Amino acid sequence: IGEIQRFIRDDGSLKVSRSLKETANKVRKKKEELTKELNRVPTIQEIAKELELSPEDIVHAEEAAKLPHSIHETVFE
């Protein structure tokens, strides 16, 4: 039961893993958009400015999106 409770709680709360994944999705979309617009791959500053994030935060979000979702770790640990 403890595990199930944790599962429900984690699903509903703003865990870092989830929030970063949302940011990573925005970054991916913006990157596609700017690539079309500029006709070249955008720099990280160009994306950062559009999304009003720091370049460092963008790097962090992109990396986090690649990692397995924490729910798996929570449920199967």
Next chain:
Amino acid sequence: MNTNMMRFSFSSQSRNEAFARVTVASFVSQLDPTMDELTEIKTVVSEAVTNSIIHGYNSDPDQMITIICALSDDEVELIIQDEGVGIPDVEEAMEPLYTSKPDLERSGMGFTIMENFMDHVYVHSREGEGTTVTMNKQFNRSKAMSQ
């Protein structure tokens, strides 16, 4: 017990503040804290790093700041160090609103913010030798209590 640690040093330049914040945040992300907890950690890193740059090194960009971070289970220990001028009276420095640089429009709230966001804050400093701020925080506390 599951432990992991890292240590990093960087030039005392304000453009490295965001770098320091994210480096700690990405390491701490292993514990999958909530967004609020991560924001608190990032804020605390900013405050301590800014202090080392502005106060410890008087804005000399060629000095080094060191951060050590250790994780164990749901706890983080964070140490932020400089080899700058040091603090003559730590107790006074930690008082809310105290600042030695009112001319720079400092709020004097750096240490107060650190004490609010972390479970423990310990400052070791010697004039002419530098300052070490050691902080601890346990994650998921409020979550556990709210059940």
Next chain:
Amino acid sequence: MNTNMMRFSFSSQSRNEAFARVTVASFVSQLDPTMDELTEIKTVVSEAVTNSIIHGYNSDPDQMITIICALSDDEVELIIQDEGVGIPDVEEAMEPLYTSKPDLERSGMGFTIMENFMDHVYVHSREGEGTTVTMNKQFNRSKAMSQ
């Protein structure tokens, strides 16, 4: 000239590979590389860190890996170091497809990837003492040219 540097160490655990990638990439993001250049840097960090963990330390998780990164103008210098077993014959090790651990399904392409993505790769290694990989890259070349 405008220089900025950082240095960090972490334990030889594969979960720290992602951390090493973020740390280097977020520091290097100060030079405003393109997203592709940043991906290249991250790949190079992964390859070198994986080598240190798997080959240098034979997967012992309690050893340390050090990364040093220096930025100046539009150039990055990246040094990745371990104090592991070292490489008996560096020239052979750097050949495409060469691997000393075919049983682990290694591709033998790590050094080749590093050489492809960076302008210079220099490997210094001594048996029993460890390995240091030094790499350089200049950014925004293509961007500057396309203007």
